[in-house]
Amino acid sequence: MCFLLCLIFLTILECLVNPPSDLNFTIIDEHNVQMSWKRPPDAIVGYRITVVPTNDGPTKEFTLSPSTTQTVLSDLIPDIEYVVSIASYDEREESLPVFGQLTKIFLIFFFFFCIPECSISAMTDLVFLVDGSWSVGRNNFGYILDFMVALVSAFDIGEEKTRVGVVQYSSDTRTEFNLNQYFRRSDLIDAIKRIPYKGGNTMTGEAINYLVQNTFTESAGARKGFPKVAIVITDGKAQDEVEIPARELRNIGVEIFSLGIKAADAKELKLIASQPSLKHVFNVANFDGIVDIQNEIILQVCSGVDEQLGELVSGEEGEIFYTSISSKSVRITWDPSTSQITGYRLQFIPMISGGKQHVLSVGPQTTALNVKDLSPDTEYQINVYAVKGLTASEGGSTNTGKAMTYVREKVFVTSKGSRPNVPRVMILITDGKSSDAFKEPAIKLRDADVEIFAVGVKDAVRTELEAIASPPAETHVYTVEDFDAFQRISFELTQSVCLRIEQELAAIRKKCK
Numbered sequence: 001m002c003f004l005l006c007l008i009f010l011t012i013l014e015c016l017v018n019p020p021s022d023l024n025f026t027i028i029d030e031h032n033v034q035m036s037w038k039r040p041p042d043a044i045v046g047y048r049i050t051v052v053p054t055n056d057g058p059t060k061e062f063t064l065s066p067s068t069t070q071t072v073l074s075d076l077i078p079d080i081e082y083v084v085s086i087a088s089y090d091e092r093e094e095s096l097p098v099f100g101q102l103t104k105i106f107l108i109f110f111f112f113f114c115i116p117e118c119s120i121s122a123m124t125d126l127v128f129l130v131d132g133s134w135s136v137g138r139n140n141f142g143y144i145l146d147f148m149v150a151l152v153s154a155f156d157i158g159e160e161k162t163r164v165g166v167v168q169y170s171s172d173t174r175t176e177f178n179l180n181q182y183f184r185r186s187d188l189i190d191a192i193k194r195i196p197y198k199g200g201n202t203m204t205g206e207a208i209n210y211l212v213q214n215t216f217t218e219s220a221g222a223r224k225g226f227p228k229v230a231i232v233i234t235d236g237k238a239q240d241e242v243e244i245p246a247r248e249l250r251n252i253g254v255e256i257f258s259l260g261i262k263a264a265d266a267k268e269l270k271l272i273a274s275q276p277s278l279k280h281v282f283n284v285a286n287f288d289g290i291v292d293i294q295n296e297i298i299l300q301v302c303s304g305v306d307e308q309l310g311e312l313v314s315g316e317e318g319e320i321f322y323t324s325i326s327s328k329s330v331r332i333t334w335d336p337s338t339s340q341i342t343g344y345r346l347q348f349i350p351m352i353s354g355g356k357q358h359v360l361s362v363g364p365q366t367t368a369l370n371v372k373d374l375s376p377d378t379e380y381q382i383n384v385y386a387v388k389g390l391t392a393s394e395g396g397s398t399n400t401g402k403a404m405t406y407v408r409e410k411v412f413v414t415s416k417g418s419r420p421n422v423p424r425v426m427i428l429i430t431d432g433k434s435s436d437a438f439k440e441p442a443i444k445l446r447d448a449d450v451e452i453f454a455v456g457v458k459d460a461v462r463t464e465l466e467a468i469a470s471p472p473a474e475t476h477v478y479t480v481e482d483f484d485a486f487q488r489i490s491f492e493l494t495q496s497v498c499l500r501i502e503q504e505l506a507a508i509r510k511k512c513k
Contacts, residue, residue, distance in 0.1 A: 017094060017095040018042050019040060020037040020039060020087075021037065021098075025102070030076075031078070032076065034071075034072050035049075035100075037098075039088075040095070045090050046063050046088070046089060047087065047088050047089070049071065051073060052082065052083045066088075081102065094189075096149065096189065097149075122162070122306055123155075123156070123161050123162050123227070124227040124228065125227070127164070127166070128230075128233065130169070131144075131233055131236070132168040132199065133202045133235075134170075135262075140235075140287040143288060143290050146290075147233075148192050149189050150298070151231070151297065151298055157182070163179040165179040165220065166195060167207065168195065169203060169210070170202065172200070173210040176191075177191055178215070179222055180220065180221025202234065202238055203238070204240065205242040205245045206245075211254070212248050224383055227305045228253055229256075229305060230249060231257045231301070232272055232273075233261070234261070234264050234269075235263060236262070236264060237263065237264070247481070255308065257297065257304075259290070259297065260283040260284075262285065266283060276478055279300050279491075328373060329373075331369070332384070333369075334384045336367050343363050344366065344386055345359065346360045346383070346385075348374065348382055352378060398430060398432045398434055399436045400428070400441075401437045404438065407426060412450055423500075424451065425450070425497055425500070426451070427455065428465075428468060430455075433460075433461045434461075434464055438467070439467055442468040453470070453496065454469040454477050455479070475500075478493055
């Protein structure tokens with residue numbers, strides 16, 4: 001006699017229609033399982049049950065009356081795994097589903113998990129770029145849809161809150177719906193569930209470029225001053241080039257997460273995603289393994305949105321005025337911010353593929369600027385952001401070694417406030433190759449019990465950063481593409497620094513006993 005293992009995945013979320021609860025499975029025989037549940041408190045019209053085999057077999061879907069609290073799943077094949085979902089619905093909306101998985105085994109057990117929620121302030125323009133190629137398969141595509149439902153459920157959906165769009169790609173790219181189409185979570189989830197599987201080849205680079213040209217645009221619902229996030233989901237190696245399209249997407253301010261499944265290329269996932277890879281790249285062996293890491297992905301996406309929001313100062317949108325000076329230059333003026341800020345960041349984004357983006361930073365008193373070296377006969381999207389940040393130095397060559405010697409001799413000394421039995425931490429931030437010798441100054445600084453973290457921006461040399469930083473490099477060296485992306489690593493860097501301080505304090509206490 002074969003038995004079936006029943007794994008219950010219960011999603012506990014706020015929604016307008018509550019799902020059924022206390023889901024249970026009882027083995028009848030090797031081909032039949034009784035499924036029972038507790039009715040939700042809402043006035044509902046009925047239940048929708050879906051049984052999906054993982055071998056690309058036919059999906060069964062049926063509805064039951066609201067008074068029903070059990071049913072028998074029949075004609076099951078013992079050697080096949082099944083994903084079962086049940087949702088309650090009323091005349092207008094459907095609840096989030098409760099999932100169960102059935103597989104051949106000799107034991108029965110249950111476990112539950114909750115999907116986390118983002119902070120109420122986490123508002124973003126979020127786009128899923130979904131691989132719909134032949135290698136995915138129609139039934140496996142359902143796992144991707146379930147993951148998208150789980151992730152969007154973590155956000156507060158609305159026209160002035162989080163907006164969500166979905167783009168599916170294979171041989172060509174297709175918009176399933178844009179950012180400005182669904183502003184209610186129930187409507188959004190229903191739209192995701194209805195997305196048809198496409199089929200075709202894996203043209204990932206072309207699809208990423210499609211997001212730049214067609215999706216993260218004002219006409220498609222993308223908003224100025226809101227964090228922008230793209231989640232790329234693929235199960236194979238791209239059949240075209242991805243690095244340049246991904247860089248262009250990041251350059252317009254989009255934070256990219258990549259989720260690889262089965263045969264996805266790990267190196268390619270890193271080329272696509274934002275830095276650091278530890279926060280932005282995820283990989284699972286099979287489609288049914290997505291559920292095992294979805295909470296971690298949700299937390300990282302929420303964290304990334306919060307960090308992006310932290311850079312922008314909230315306030316009313318001001319007016320931007322421009323006057324043409326010549327075919328390559330323009331004068332920009334804007335309304336001053338009423339908030340306490342440290343400056344403004346200006347973006348000039350060419351509305352043609354491959355055009356050079358200009359990013360300029362000015363002080364808080366500046367409200368007008370002449371911009372030169374623009375491309376003639378080119379339309380630009382102009383964004384002006386009020387920012388909080390550090391004031392810049394006057395510049396010069398990159399004498400990293402000399403700077404570390406200065407820190408060791410002039411900063412980490414008792415006369416400047418350095419204390420005994422207190423952990424010492426230095427965070428080096430650089431955007432280029434050192435102009436002087438740096439290895440010996442770094443060794444001397446580490447020998448003085450200073451924990452060194454290194455952050456490289458733009459043209460920084462990673463081998464230099466690794467030679468300077470304390471080991472291991474995985475937790476002490478960070479790189480970002482540009483200064484605009486700097487805030488995205490702040491959460492992970494803070495965690496690493498705090499953990500190392502705690503370890504140092506524990507060692508100091510032990511030594512002092």
